[in-house]
Amino acid sequence: MTNSSDCGTEALPGLRHALLSDPGRRWPMTAAGAWILPFLGLALAVAMLGSLCIGAYPVAFTKVVRILLTLALPAPFGPDPTWTDAELAAVQVIRLPRVLLAMLAGAGLGLSGAALQGMMRNPLVGPDLIGISSGAACGGILAILLDWPPWGLLAAAFAGGLVALLAAWTLAGLSRGGGVLPFILAGVVVAAFFTAMHGLIQYTADPENKLPAMVYWLIGSFAGATSDKVAILAPPVLGAGGVLLLLRWRINLLSLGELDAAALGIRGSGLRWAIIALVSLIVAAQVTVSGIVGWVGLIVPHFARMIAGPDHRRLLPAAALIGATFLLVMDDIARTLAQQELPIGVLTAGVGTPVFAILFWRLQVRGWSHE
Amino acid sequence: MNDPAVVLSGVGHAYRPGRWVFRQCTASVGRGRVLAVLGPNGRGKTTLLRLILGTMRPTEGAVAILGQAGFVPQLFQVGFDYPVLDMVLMGRARRIGLLAQPSARDEAAALAALDRFGLVDLARRPFHELSGGQRQMVIFARALASEPEILILDEPTSALDLKNQALVLDWIRRLSHNDGLTVIFTTHHPHHALEIADDALLMLGESQFACGAAAEMLNEDHLYALYGLPLRRLSFEHGGEMIETLAPVLRIEPRAKTPG
Numbered sequence: 001m002t003n004s005s006d007c008g009t010e011a012l013p014g015l016r017h018a019l020l021s022d023p024g025r026r027w028p029m030t031a032a033g034a035w036i037l038p039f040l041g042l043a044l045a046v047a048m049l050g051s052l053c054i055g056a057y058p059v060a061f062t063k064v065v066r067i068l069l070t071l072a073l074p075a076p077f078g079p080d081p082t083w084t085d086a087e088l089a090a091v092q093v094i095r096l097p098r099v100l101l102a103m104l105a106g107a108g109l110g111l112s113g114a115a116l117q118g119m120m121r122n123p124l125v126g127p128d129l130i131g132i133s134s135g136a137a138c139g140g141i142l143a144i145l146l147d148w149p150p151w152g153l154l155a156a157a158f159a160g161g162l163v164a165l166l167a168a169w170t171l172a173g174l175s176r177g178g179g180v181l182p183f184i185l186a187g188v189v190v191a192a193f194f195t196a197m198h199g200l201i202q203y204t205a206d207p208e209n210k211l212p213a214m215v216y217w218l219i220g221s222f223a224g225a226t227s228d229k230v231a232i233l234a235p236p237v238l239g240a241g242g243v244l245l246l247l248r249w250r251i252n253l254l255s256l257g258e259l260d261a262a263a264l265g266i267r268g269s270g271l272r273w274a275i276i277a278l279v280s281l282i283v284a285a286q287v288t289v290s291g292i293v294g295w296v297g298l299i300v301p302h303f304a305r306m307i308a309g310p311d312h313r314r315l316l317p318a319a320a321l322i323g324a325t326f327l328l329v330m331d332d333i334a335r336t337l338a339q340q341e342l343p344i345g346v347l348t349a350g351v352g353t354p355v356f357a358i359l360f361w362r363l364q365v366r367g368w369s370h371e
Numbered sequence: 372m373n374d375p376a377v378v379l380s381g382v383g384h385a386y387r388p389g390r391w392v393f394r395q396c397t398a399s400v401g402r403g404r405v406l407a408v409l410g411p412n413g414r415g416k417t418t419l420l421r422l423i424l425g426t427m428r429p430t431e432g433a434v435a436i437l438g439q440a441g442f443v444p445q446l447f448q449v450g451f452d453y454p455v456l457d458m459v460l461m462g463r464a465r466r467i468g469l470l471a472q473p474s475a476r477d478e479a480a481a482l483a484a485l486d487r488f489g490l491v492d493l494a495r496r497p498f499h500e501l502s503g504g505q506r507q508m509v510i511f512a513r514a515l516a517s518e519p520e521i522l523i524l525d526e527p528t529s530a531l532d533l534k535n536q537a538l539v540l541d542w543i544r545r546l547s548h549n550d551g552l553t554v555i556f557t558t559h560h561p562h563h564a565l566e567i568a569d570d571a572l573l574m575l576g577e578s579q580f581a582c583g584a585a586a587e588m589l590n591e592d593h594l595y596a597l598y599g600l601p602l603r604r605l606s607f608e609h610g611g612e613m614i615e616t617l618a619p620v621l622r623i624e625p626r627a628k629t630p631g
Contacts, residue, residue: 118450118451121450121451243470246470247469247470248472249467249471249472249473250469252453252457252461253461253464255449255450255451256447256448256449256450256461257448257450259421259426259444260444260447260448261464262424262426263424263426263442263444264442264461264462264464264465264517265464265465265517266464271469305451309454310451310452310453311453311454311457313472
């Protein structure tokens with residue numbers, strides 16, 4: 001047995017001094033990197049307030065702040081005569097649900113991508129690339145075809161996402177070598193299958209009513225944001241996302257690989273399935289309320305890793321904050337860039353594909369673990 | 372022999388039905404002793420370690436491990452470029468709850484484990500930037516951070532230069548003698564086993580084993596049976612101390628020509 005005094009806390013002050021005096025390259029951890037999450041939180045708050053200000057009907061920043069304070073704490077602030085009913089409606093009814101929806105979707109996708117990439121030790125994994133989004137979308141349009149209520153649509157989208165992920169994992173497991181490429185290829189195959197299913201379902205749908213609803217839903221947009229949709233998305237993102245955050249150090253262990261993790265006493269398979277279920281729930285809920293918003297879950301974790309380092313204790317919250325900010329800004333661009341609103345799925349794909357190409361190039365040149 | 376720390380009773384393993392890696396392995400390791408496991412490639416040394424660790428179940432027989440084990444794998448694949456301290460912290464996994472995060476005490480334990488190997492200055496460095504010897508020491512520290520009673524090492528010197536090999540062997544000896552750890556390690560170097568092991572388990576054939584005191588087991592006949600190469604046991608004086616070692620004769624005897 002190791003002498004317990006060797007691992008006691010009494011040795012800590014001297015060791016900490018040695019750490020602080022280390023001149024080598026360090027990841028931004030502990031005291032040195034403590035500013036990262038507050039900074040990202042602040043950036044998100046600024047983006048949120050800015051998003052509430054801008055639009056076809058601009059509202060002053062101070063009015064937005066006062067409206068939010070009044071909504072949150074009506075008693076001390078009370079009604080403020082400085083804003084008009086139109087300004088209140090723009091902020092409270094139109095923009096706030098949309099901003100909350102974009103933030104929740106972005107946070108959920110960033111968190112899901114970071115958890116999946118960590119768990120699978122795979123830099124090219126994202127919820128949309130490996131078929132989860134396609135599976136969820138397939139379940140969703142099936143629910144539209146069958147006239148299911150919103151919660152039925154959520155359940156169908158969740159089931160579709162889970163089936164897609166299980167199929168990709170099973171297909172990848174059939175390959176002898178394992179590793180990154182088989183999983184990506186399996187995801188591409190599964191996504192292609194579910195895309196074909198989309199086509200089949202759309203082909204059979206009523207072209208007057210259901211087909212436009214399906215196409216509009218699939219293309220990805222926050223334009224139809226309502227407080228009901230926020231109520232659908234918030235519990236999965238906050239609940240499942242909260243559990244993922246609690247599991248964030250375990251994801252470090254899972255990223256070692258199955259055998260190494262087992263040698264450390266981690267029975268990984270149950271934990272992996274739990275993470276898959278949580279991710280599927282988040283992605284399915286996101287697809288349910290805003291359609292397929294691609295690439296966010298793939299590229300946001302890479303940005304987060306560059307800023308916060310590879311430790312999932314910091315990476316997961318950073319990915320959630322960056323994802324929320326990113327999607328919020330993308331949505332602002334979508335609704336303000338042109339006269340007619342752009343689908344956000346198109347914008348994120350426009351940003352995501354070149355970023356993915358750069359990541360792939362880096363992977364070939366340097367190896368992704370040195371990101 | 373001391374109280375046993377690990378007992379193998381007729382253990383065997385087959386990855387596919389009927390394709391035995393080995394079978395009927397019976398041995399025990401006394402508490403605080405160092406056991407070297409030797410055998411040619413493919414005889415099942417790593418499989419045996421995994422059975423002892425409990426990461427695989429034996430196809431036949433039973434493994435009893437009486438204490439918590441730490442493991443130093445032969446190959447350590449790191450998916451992400453974690454800092455050294457985070458790598459060592461992972462050794463605390465058994466002591467941290469499923470939804471909990473490492474505490475200050477866990478971090479202190481990881482730092483202290485690094486400090487034992489003189490690596491605390493590297494704690495914030497990315498693991499990939501370290502040399503092979505430093506990485507091996509970090510993985511050693513990770514195993515020790517779990518405060519194990521039994522340390523299991525899979526070919527701990529296989530990727531190291533001579534000086535680092537000596538360093539690792541010295542650490543194994545110190546952990547056993549000073550800390551009372553039971554150590555089980557596999558090796559392709561019989562002279563390493565002779566240098567530091569109390570006992571040796573030779574995996575001679577699928578169900579043929581020799582287990583006992585290292586000085587007795589590591590004789591020229593056993594080692595010829597093990598590797599198909601002659602090894603000579605040599606003694607010489609160095610610094611006033613008698614050194615006993617084994618030297619292989621790296622000559623492949625020509626096969627007899629087949630007639631016609």
